[in-house]
Amino acid sequence: xxxxxxxxxxxxxxxxxxxxxxxEKRQSIIITLLQADNCKGxxxxxxxxxxxxxxxxxxxxxxxxxxxxxxxxRSEGTKNYYFLSHSTTEIDxxxxxxxxxxxxxEKTVKTK
Amino acid sequence: xxxxxxxxxxxxxxxxxxxxxxxEKRQSIIITLLQADNCKGxxxxxxxxxxxxxxxxxxxxxxxxxxxxxxxxRSEGTKNYYFLSHSTTEIDxxxxxxxxxxxxxEKTVKTK
DNA sequence: ATTAATGGTTTAAACAAACGAACGAATGGT
DNA sequence: ACCATTCGTTCGTTTGTTTAAACCATTAAT
Numbered sequence: 001x002x003x004x005x006x007x008x009x010x011x012x013x014x015x016x017x018x019x020x021x022x023x024e025k026r027q028s029i030i031i032t033l034l035q036a037d038n039c040k041g042x043x044x045x046x047x048x049x050x051x052x053x054x055x056x057x058x059x060x061x062x063x064x065x066x067x068x069x070x071x072x073x074r075s076e077g078t079k080n081y082y083f084l085s086h087s088t089t090e091i092d093x094x095x096x097x098x099x100x101x102x103x104x105x106e107k108t109v110k111t112k
Numbered sequence: 113x114x115x116x117x118x119x120x121x122x123x124x125x126x127x128x129x130x131x132x133x134x135x136e137k138r139q140s141i142i143i144t145l146l147q148a149d150n151c152k153g154x155x156x157x158x159x160x161x162x163x164x165x166x167x168x169x170x171x172x173x174x175x176x177x178x179x180x181x182x183x184x185x186r187s188e189g190t191k192n193y194y195f196l197s198h199s200t201t202e203i204d205x206x207x208x209x210x211x212x213x214x215x216x217x218e219k220t221v222k223t224k
Numbered sequence: 225a226t227t228a229a230t231g232g233t234t235t236a237a238a239c240a241a242a243c244g245a246a247c248g249a250a251t252g253g254t
Numbered sequence: 255a256c257c258a259t260t261c262g263t264t265c266g267t268t269t270g271t272t273t274a275a276a277c278c279a280t281t282a283a284t
Contacts, residue, residue, distance in 0.1 A: 004143070004146075004147050007143060007146065008139075008143055011139045011142075011143065012136075012139075015134055015136060015139070016134075018130050018131075018133050018134030019130075019131070019134040021130050022127055022128075022129075022130030022131040022134055023127075023241095023242095024124075024127060025242085027120075027124075027127070030123075030213075031116070031119060031120055031123065034119065034213065034216050034217075035116050043260080043261090044260075044261060044262090045260080045261090053243090054244060054245095055244095055260095055261075055262095056242095056243070056244065056245085056261095056262085057242070057243060057244080059261070059262060059263085060241095060242075060243080060262095060263095061242090063262085077250085077251050077252065077260085078249095078250060078251045078252075078259065078260040078261070079251090079259090079260065079261085080260080080261065080262090084217055084220070085217075086217065086220075086221045088214050088217060088218075091210050091213065091214055092214075094210065095210055095211075098203050098206065099207075101142075101146065101203065102200050102203055102204075104146050105196055105197075105198065105200060106200075108196070108198075109198045135271095135272095137272085155230085155231090156230080156231060156232090157230080157231090165273090166273070166274060166275095167230095167231075167232095167274095168231095168232085168233085168272095168273070168275085169272070169274080171231070171232060171233085172271095172272075172273080173272090175232090189230085189281055189282070190229065190230040190231070190280060190281045190282075191229095191230065191231085191281095192230080192231070192232090
């Protein structure tokens with residue numbers, strides 16, 4: 001497959017991830033989870049306290065973060081515990097793309 | 113400085129970059145520039161042809177991409193040539209943040 | 225100087241995202 | 255069985271983004 005075509009596909013695959021990660025509110029959720037992930041996860045209410053967002057807003061953002069594989073969930077009765085996904089697949093995919101782009105740019109600069 | 117506080121700052125600094133990079137239209141512009149950057153850059157009209165966007169739309173997206181340091185411009189009379197920025201500072205910043213996050217996640221998994 | 229070409233900007237409209245209020249579903253306790 | 259708790263979802267509103275049409279500024283050419 002054409003390297004350019006591959007690049008197009010790679011970009012497309014990380015689009016949602018980038019959008020999810022670019023939002024300030026979602027960043028606060030991520031940071032809150034990062035600092036608390038030594039325990040078993042946080043509930044929606046914990047996150048509303050920490051981020052100053054309403055419950056529906058937190059719920060909405062958690063859904064988006066879950067869709068892109070950044071976080072995971074575990075239910076205990078009515079209680080849902082959210083935590084950062086233990087797999088870094090999506091992050092790795094983005095890192096790879098960034099490396100690819102950097103390589104092309106550096107090659108271009110050298111050719112100049 | 114608190115490592116967490118640092119993380120918060122790092123996230124904040126790449127927000128605009130992530131948002132800029134997440135948009136599909138802007139991705140097509142970037143890809144077009146990537147594949148053509150062996151020459152001296154592309155003009156707005158070249159990009160409208162390649163991306164199927166109107167001239168004002170291209171202009172708008174170029175402005176955003178320029179603001180986050182992803183692309184640069186060179187004027188020759190009335191003609192503006194756009195090309196990918198030769199410095200990868202922003203990309204490197206994002207890579208560093210991703211590494212930081214990955215480190216925290218992996219540490220957490222191990223502790224479990 | 226006048227005209228043509230290039231491209232940035234402003235404005236208004238279409239579109240999408242984010243939010244809170246209210247509602248609904250499921251579980252747990254009394 | 256009943257009520258409280260937890261959390262997701264739907265709905266309408268607000269807010270922000272994206273876009274094209276029209277306009278303006280600059281340069282180049284005759």
